[in-house]
Structures are given as structure tokens and as C-alpha cells.
Amino acid sequence: MTKTWFITGTSSGFGRIMTEKLLARGDRVAATVRKREALADLEAQYGERLWVANLDVTDDRAVHAVVDTAFQKMGRIDVVVSNAGYGLFGAAEEVSDAQIRHQIDTNLIGSIQVIRAALPHLRQQGGGRILQVASEGGQIAYPNFSLYHATKWGIEGFIEAVAQEVASFGIDIIIAEPGPAGTDFGAGLVRPLQMDVYEGTPAGQVRRAIAGGSFKILGDPVKMTDAMIAAAEKQPAPKRLALGSTTYQSIRKALGERLAELEAQKEITLSTDIDV
Numbered sequence: 001m002t003k004t005w006f007i008t009g010t011s012s013g014f015g016r017i018m019t020e021k022l023l024a025r026g027d028r029v030a031a032t033v034r035k036r037e038a039l040a041d042l043e044a045q046y047g048e049r050l051w052v053a054n055l056d057v058t059d060d061r062a063v064h065a066v067v068d069t070a071f072q073k074m075g076r077i078d079v080v081v082s083n084a085g086y087g088l089f090g091a092a093e094e095v096s097d098a099q100i101r102h103q104i105d106t107n108l109i110g111s112i113q114v115i116r117a118a119l120p121h122l123r124q125q126g127g128g129r130i131l132q133v134a135s136e137g138g139q140i141a142y143p144n145f146s147l148y149h150a151t152k153w154g155i156e157g158f159i160e161a162v163a164q165e166v167a168s169f170g171i172d173i174i175i176a177e178p179g180p181a182g183t184d185f186g187a188g189l190v191r192p193l194q195m196d197v198y199e200g201t202p203a204g205q206v207r208r209a210i211a212g213g214s215f216k217i218l219g220d221p222v223k224m225t226d227a228m229i230a231a232a233e234k235q236p237a238p239k240r241l242a243l244g245s246t247t248y249q250s251i252r253k254a255l256g257e258r259l260a261e262l263e264a265q266k267e268i269t270l271s272t273d274i275d276v
Helices: 013-024 036-049 060-074 097-124 146-169 202-212 221-232 245-264 266-270
Strands: 004-007 028-033 050-054 079-082 128-133 171-178 240-243
Touching (some): 079 221, 171 245
Parallel strands (some): 079 128
């Protein structure tokens, strides 16, 4: 059956690939971009099956207005994909206050507002799916990505709670966690002025690995996008969708270490209850 999707951040990367794939198979897409001309070719090819709106997800009022209009124009929307975002690449001490604000406003608050704007419409139509494009960086952390990780860990916590709040309305939320992939994410990294003091630290090592090309990128963005689309149609919906061998290995290692540390502190943890 033909489905209708709402997708943010469709000018490039996963959002663009997903939009192309869905339109090619006959679905309808309401797509948002920062610059409308980024989808001019698809508008010309697919006509009324593609509705495009300009949107900066850091503008709360605009997010709600665009989502409201999309549901009005498209009717029922089956899947809402919150995808817009970027990476701030620098040690915590290097980034500016303005850069911190913009990273959080885009990746975290922007995603929260897209979901909040969609919920009333999904409730009224009797249900639907939300797909949040997060990252392996919502479960693990690399040096130099501290603010990026703050947003991805934050949106995962938000969704953990919201998914429980709206499940009885027939609304499912999926967290997609792609690892390093061959998109233009790296080219879009915002890089603050580097401090020499970090050159001999893990932050400096990551910088050199990315600059020198030794940071392995194994993820295929087309295969990852196919997996996201399939997950959005799966019954029941998965809560999380880890994508890529790097993601599997890094998340498995991190969860194992956390569980081991929890068990090692079990006696102390249990001893801090109120005496009965």
C-alpha cells in the first residue's frame, strides 16, 4: 500500500536517500529542507507526490506550523522521520557558547519539537510511526564529539519516556542508530579553533584519524536507509535499530562494560536504600 512520509533534513545524506527511494516506489513524501532548491529535481520529476517546505528546526514556531500544514496538505501521514541534524567536532573546552547552543537547538530541541508537533495529529488519526534518526553516538562516545553526543544521548532519553506515554494511542517510536557511514556528515562538521594542548590526547588522535583518512567508515548509507524504511513498516516496531558493524561492536562493548560496572558495585548500590 502507498504510504505518506514526513521527513526533515532531506537535502542530503539519509534524508535525501530516503526521499528518493520512497518516491521511486510510489509513496508520497512531505520533505523539509533549509534551501528549497535542493529538491528542485525531485519536485520536477514527482509533482504532487512530493510536498516541500523550507524549515530550520531551530525555529520552534516554524516547526509546529510546517508540521501542521503538512498534515493538512497530505491528509494522513503514516511515518514521521526526524532526521535533521549535524555534528559539532571539537573538545568541550574548544567549542564556543554559541556553537553549543546551536548544536543543542538543532539536534535535540529541534528533534523534540518535530515529535511534539506530530503527536496531536498522529493521535487524532488513530496512530502512526515516528522514526528518529539518532546515532551509535546515542549509546557510546568518541572524543571531540562531546556536544554531539549530548544531543544524541538526550534525544534517546526523551524518546524512551515519550514512547511509553503514547503507545496506547497506537503511536510507535523507533530510534535508528547508524554508525559511521559514507554520507556527507563529515564534510558538514562544524570545527572550532583547535587548542594545541589537546594534540597529545585522545581528542587529538581522533582529529588526526579523521583528517588522515584512517578513521574507518564501513557503513553503506543506502543499505542503512533501506533498513530504516523496512523497520518503519515492521510489526511490531523495533525500539532501536543499530546499523553497521562498527555500531554493533561499539555498542555491545559499551553495554557490556556498563553492566559489569553495575554488577561490581551491586553491594554498595543495594546498601543505600532506607533501612526497613
